[in-house]
Amino acid sequence: MEQEKIKKIYAAYSNVYDAIFKRIFYPRIKHAIAVMDIKPGERILDVGVGTGISLGAFPKHCRVVGIDLSTEMLMKAKKKVVKNRLGNIKVVSMDAMSVGFRDNSFDRVFLSHVVSVVPDPYRMMSEVKRVCRKGGQVVIVNHFKSRNKLVETVEKVINPICKQLGWRNDLCLSEFIANSGLRVNKKYMLRKLDFWHIVFATNEK
Ligand SMILES: C[S@@+](CC[C@H](N)C(=O)[O-])C[C@H]1O[C@@H](n2cnc3c(N)ncnc32)[C@H](O)[C@@H]1O
Numbered sequence: 001m002e003q004e005k006i007k008k009i010y011a012a013y014s015n016v017y018d019a020i021f022k023r024i025f026y027p028r029i030k031h032a033i034a035v036m037d038i039k040p041g042e043r044i045l046d047v048g049v050g051t052g053i054s055l056g057a058f059p060k061h062c063r064v065v066g067i068d069l070s071t072e073m074l075m076k077a078k079k080k081v082v083k084n085r086l087g088n089i090k091v092v093s094m095d096a097m098s099v100g101f102r103d104n105s106f107d108r109v110f111l112s113h114v115v116s117v118v119p120d121p122y123r124m125m126s127e128v129k130r131v132c133r134k135g136g137q138v139v140i141v142n143h144f145k146s147r148n149k150l151v152e153t154v155e156k157v158i159n160p161i162c163k164q165l166g167w168r169n170d171l172c173l174s175e176f177i178a179n180s181g182l183r184v185n186k187k188y189m190l191r192k193l194d195f196w197h198i199v200f201a202t203n204e205k
Contacts (some may be wrong), residue, residue, distance in 0.1 A: 003095075003119055004059040007070055009166040010050070014072035017051045021113075026053055028141045028190050029112050032198050036139055042107040045098045045131060048114025048123070052077030053087055065106075066149040067094035097123040104133040107205075112141040115176070115194075116167045132203040138182055140199040144173035173197055 013020075034055065038044065040061040046054055049066025050073045051076055058064050066072050066089065077091040096118055104176060109132045111124075118124045146152045155169045162169045177184055181199035189197055 003069065006117060006119070009144050011072040013166065014051065014076055017073065017076070018053060025113060025141075026187040028056075028196055028198055029054045030057045031190060032112070032139050032141050032200075033110065035198075035200070036108060036110070036137065038062045038108065039109060043105065044108045045099075045101070045128075047109060047111045047128065048110070048117060049074070049077050049091055050113075052091065053088055054110065054112060055080055055091075056084060058089065060086075060088055062088065064089040065098040065101075066091040067096060067099070068097065069093065069095050088203055090146040097127060099127040099131050103130050104136075105131045106136060107133060108137040108139065110139050111172060113167075115140060115141075115142040116169065116171055116174060121171065121176065122179055125182075129181065129203055129205060132163045134205045136203045138199075138201045138203050141196055142171075142199075143167070144176065144197055146173050173199075177201075179183050 001186045024124050042062045044058060044064045046064055046066040048124055049068050052066060055064070055066065055077065066077055068077070071093060074091055074093055076144050081089050081091060096114065097120055109128045113126070132138060159168060159170050181204065183204050184199060184201045187197055187199040
C-alpha cells in the first residue's frame with residue numbers, strides 16, 4: 001500500500017477509530033503491556049501509536065514516545081495525553097520506516113496493529129532494531145495469516161478489500177519473524193480462536 005493512501009485512510013478513521021476498534025484491540029494491547037513488566041525509568045517507543053488507545057496502559061514510571069504518520073490520528077493521541085495528564089508520554093509525527101532517533105534510544109519497542117499497515121514492514125523492523133538497544137524487547141500485536149487452509153483462502157479473497165480498508169492480511173508470521181531477525185521468546189493468541197498474535201522478542205541486533 002502506498003503511504004499517501006494509508007495517510008488518507010487513517011485521517012478518515014481518526015474520528016471513529018476508538019468507537020470502532022478500541023473494544024476489539026484494547027484487551028490484547030493491555031495484556032501485552034502488562035506482560036512486558038516495564039521497569040522504572042525505561043524508555044519505550046510505541047510505533048504507529050494511532051489515536052493512543054495504548055497510552056493509558058503504560059505505567060507512569062516509564063517514558064513513552066509514540067510515533068505516527070497520520071496528523072489526524074496523532075491529534076487524538078495528543079488529546080489523551082493532555083486530558084489524562086500523561087506527563088511521561090510524548091507523541092510525535094514520524095515515519096516508522098525512517099525513525100528520527102539515534103541507535104539504541106529505547107529499551108523496548110511496542111507495535112500494535114501496525115505491521116500489516118506500513119508499506120514495508122521489514123524496513124520498519126530494521127528501524128525498530130536500530131533504535132532499540134541490544135537485548136531490548138520488541139513486542140508485536142498483529143494479525144497474521146491463518147494456518148488453517150480454509151481461513152487462509154478466505155483471507156486471500158478478502159485481502160484486496162482489507163487493503164482498501166487500510167491493512168493487509170497476507171503476512172505470514174513465521175516468514176515475518178525470520179525476515180525481521182528477531183529472537184522470539186514467546187508468541188501466542190489471547191484466545192483459542194483469535195485473529196491476532198502477541199509476539200515477545202529480544203532485539204539481537
Ligand atoms: C491500525 S492503526 C493502529 C494504531 C494503534 N497502534 C492501535 O493499536 O490502535 C495503524 C496506525 O499506523 C499508522 N501508520 C501507517 N503507516 C505508518 C508509518 N509509515 N509510520 C508511522 N505510522 C504509520 C497509521 O497512521 C495508523 O495510525
